[in-house]
Amino acid sequence: MELNGTRVLVTGASGGIGQALVEQLCAAGAQVLAVGRDADRLADAQERFPQALRRVVADLATIAGVDAVAAAARELGGVDCVVQAAGLNRFGLVEQQDDDAIATQVALNLVAPMLLTRRLLPLLRERPRALLLFVGSTFGAIGYPGFAPYSATKFGLRGFAEALRRELADGPVRVLYLAPRATRTAMNASAVVAMNRALGVAMDPPQQVAAAIVQALRDESPERHLGWPEKFFARLNRLLPRVVDRALRGQLATIRRFAHSESEEIRS
Numbered sequence: 074m075e076l077n078g079t080r081v082l083v084t085g086a087s088g089g090i091g092q093a094l095v096e097q098l099c100a101a102g103a104q105v106l107a108v109g110r111d112a113d114r115l116a117d118a119q120e121r122f123p124q125a126l127r128r129v130v131a132d133l134a135t136i137a138g139v140d141a142v143a144a145a146a147r148e149l150g151g152v153d154c155v156v157q158a159a160g161l162n163r164f165g166l167v168e169q170q171d172d173d174a175i176a177t178q179v180a181l182n183l184v185a186p187m188l189l190t191r192r193l194l195p196l197l198r199e200r201p202r203a204l205l206l207f208v209g210s211t212f213g214a215i216g217y218p219g220f221a222p223y224s225a226t227k228f229g230l231r232g233f234a235e236a237l238r239r240e241l242a243d244g245p246v247r248v249l250y251l252a253p254r255a256t257r258t259a260m261n262a263s264a265v266v267a268m269n270r271a272l273g274v275a276m277d278p279p280q281q282v283a284a285a286i287v288q289a290l291r292d293e294s295p296e297r298h299l300g301w302p303e304k305f306f307a308r309l310n311r312l313l314p315r316v317v318d319r320a321l322r323g324q325l326a327t328i329r330r331f332a333h334s335e336s337e338e339i340r341s
């Protein structure tokens with residue numbers, strides 16, 4: 074899709090990937106409806122792109138927040154593109170995660186995109202062509218120790234995107250799913266950054282991920298996974314999961330050590 078003059082709704086617009094994405098979309102001539110909770114960070118972006126950007130402050134973990142975003146899109150007269158990038162990741166072994174942390178990850182990463190999509194589809198269908206892009210994760214293809222609830226939400230999101238793509242195949246709305254690998258944003262606690270270093274896991278700059286999202290919108294690419302060897306392991310996990318079991322078994326002691334250090338940091 075040509076982005077110049079296109080109206081794009083972006084959730085997670087105040088986050089690391091979202092801010093870079095908003096900047097690149099505005100630079101490409103798009104009109105952006107930027108959604109986040111942090112009004113100040115959204116205000117900064119609005120100061121830089123006063124003509125191109127409108128903001129909506131909403132908590133997407135609530136129905137009222139989802140309704141407010143859908144209402145803003147309606148008031149604008151509809152949107153051509155929706156990028157759902159809001160997300161939350163709590164690193165920790167399952168026994169270390171409290172009920173609230175698990176429920177909030179599911180509410181924000183999985184339930185909110187489905188509820189928002191349901192509300193926005195009538196608006197998107199009015200367009201001759203429209204795109205819905207979901208930001209997933211490598212952990213939506215590889216269940217990873219220390220990220221079980223997060224992995225579950227991203228597996229779910231990928232399944233939702235795939236089913237919806239098939240459901241809408243004969244209409245104007247295209248459904249895209251893009252899975253970044255580890256990215257240098259505030260989402261990753263310092264223990265995760267240290268663990269990635271210890272395990273030799275590469276972390277991309279958010280600008281690079283934002284550029285990949287922009288490219289996926291331009292190409293209307295249905296599913297894209299970022300990073301090598303992550304792309305390879307995602308495929309291997311589908312074909313030969315026992316091989317990946319063994320590889321991750323070898324990382325388990327390191328993952329546990331960092332999970333314990335993260336949980337002590339949260340407690341102190």
Ligand SMILES: NC(=O)c1ccc[n+]([C@@H]2O[C@H](COP(=O)([O-])OP(=O)(O)OC[C@H]3O[C@@H](n4cnc5c(N)ncnc54)[C@H](OP(=O)(O)O)[C@@H]3O)[C@@H](O)[C@H]2O)c1
Binds near residue numbers: 134158161
């Ligand atoms: N960073 C990574 O390593 C990585 C890797 C793979 C995939 N991803 C995915 O990429 C997407 C963006 O992540 P990021 O790295 O940019 O994370 P981030 O910097 O932590 O940003 C998260 C975004 O989600 C928003 N958000 C959090 N809770 C919310 C709520 N209750 N209601 C509405 N918005 C809420 C935040 O808004 P406020 O700040 O305004 O609260 C922020 O805009 C996520 O879907 C994430 O799962 C990230």
